[in-house]
Amino acid sequence: MSVRILALVGSLRTGSTNSQLAVAAVKHAPGGVTIEVFEELGDVPFYNQDIDTEAGLPAAARRLRTATGRADALLLFSPEYNGTIPAVLKNAIDWLSRPYGSGAISGKPVAVVGAALGQYGGVWAQDEARKAVGIAGGAVVEDAKLSIPASLARFSKTHPADDEEVVAGLIQVIERLAAQAAQVAPASA
Structure with missing residues (x-):
């Protein structure tokens, strides 16, 4: 079985260590696994229920939901901003959680990894991301973790x-x- 993983990177900075980490994941994905990095998180507007309508849905939010729907799992790359999850990543989770109970992330396996400047590798942000994903309906894979401290050095x-x-x-x-993801009904089935 082929598994498709969608990667969401919580840093918009060109050349960020988390972007580099996502590139590494794509390059070293095991056989039978394809990882696609969603490149448009910066284009997704802040979640607003007033524009979350069939007629008003922003194109980037629609593409995020569609890409997530096609994926078998999500891999989030989270830096740590002021001790917590970056706004762009939280915003993506908010869009994917809607409509409540049947959003694109609902039941989808999700792992969170990341690199950060500090000595703990961004574990606070990663824990916050796992919390938000779980509340949003994603199936957090708790034993799939990677935190890389002192990333710039x-x-x-x-x-x-x-x-x-x-x-x-x-x-x-x-x-x-x-x-x-293989234990859950694949999106491609």
């Missing part, structure tokens, strides 16, 4: 895709997420 000369320890951790998360 660690990746100043080495891309995450070339860091053996990081690649091994990513592969472990992806395999766990793919296994969970």
Whole structure:
């Protein structure tokens, strides 16, 4: 079975360590797993129920929901901003949670990983992301975690895709997420 994973990166900065981490995940995805990075999170407006209508739904929000619907699982890459989840990632979760009870994220396996400047690798933000995803209806894969501390120093000369320890951790998360997705009815069925 082929598993499709949609990656959402909570940093919009070009060259961010979390964007690089997503590139590493795409490059090192195990056989039978395809990872697609959703590149338009910055285009998705803040969630507003007034525009969440068939006639008014913003195009980027529609594309986010469609891409999520096609995916078998989600892999979120979260930096830590002021001790919590970045607004752009939280906003994506809000859009995917609607309509309540049947949003695109409903029942979909989700793992959260990330890199951050601090000594704990963004674990607070990642925990907040898991909390938000779970409340939104996603099926959080709690044992699929990867937190990379001191990311700027660690990746100043080495891309995450070339860091053996990081690649091994990513592969472990992806395999766990793919296994969970395989237990759920695939989106492509």
